[in-house]
Amino acid sequence: MLFKILVILHTLGATVWTGGHLVLAATVLPRALKERNPDRIHQFEEQFEGFGLAALLMQVITGLSLTWIYFPRLQDFLALDSFLSVYIAIKLGLLLGTVLLAVHARFFIIPNLTKETLNSLAYHIVGVTTLAVLFVVFGAGIRLGGLG
Numbered sequence: 001m002l003f004k005i006l007v008i009l010h011t012l013g014a015t016v017w018t019g020g021h022l023v024l025a026a027t028v029l030p031r032a033l034k035e036r037n038p039d040r041i042h043q044f045e046e047q048f049e050g051f052g053l054a055a056l057l058m059q060v061i062t063g064l065s066l067t068w069i070y071f072p073r074l075q076d077f078l079a080l081d082s083f084l085s086v087y088i089a090i091k092l093g094l095l096l097g098t099v100l101l102a103v104h105a106r107f108f109i110i111p112n113l114t115k116e117t118l119n120s121l122a123y124h125i126v127g128v129t130t131l132a133v134l135f136v137v138f139g140a141g142i143r144l145g146g147l148g
């Protein structure tokens with residue numbers, strides 16, 4: 001039962017994190033770039049930041065809990081000798097990439113967001129969104145018993 005609840009919460013969190021970034025990348029960002037108007041991004045950011053971060057936090061908690069259920073002993077996970085452990089390791093790599101991109105954007109680009117720095121933020125948004133979609137691809141891959 002706990003396992004099923006964790007999978008449902010994890011999937012729900014995925015809709016928020018990945019869905020939110022797809023909306024940002026596919027609708028808000030193109031408009032902001034067209035108008036050269038950083039305010040559009042600021043507005044979205046203000047609305048989505050807390051909710052999005054809560055969703056990402058939930059992904060980490062539920063994801064690690066699921067991993068613990070699959071691999072009660074850490075050394076079995078670290079052996080990386082099954083598609084499951086490899087896909088989970090890839091997801092941890094995606095998480096590291098996401099955190100690095102998000103921290104860089106949040107603390108170095110967004111505070112000084114102008115028309116000139118809008119392009120560099122655009123690359124970050126596309127990057128985090130790509131990673132968010134890959135989370136879903138590899139997550140679904142786990143459920144499907146591998147993507148090959």
Ligand code: HEM
Nearest residue numbers: 014017059060063064066067091095135136139140142143
């Ligand atoms: C924003 C980040 C993440 C997203 C969008 C995401 C998305 C997904 C999706 C869509 C699934 C398929 C659910 C299903 O149909 O069963 C999944 C499964 C899974 N994810 Fe994530 N995930 C994220 C982060 C993580 C993290 C950080 C971990 C921990 C290492 C993790 C571990 C797992 C595991 C173990 C499964 C398999 C659950 C099952 O048996 O189906 N995920 N993920």
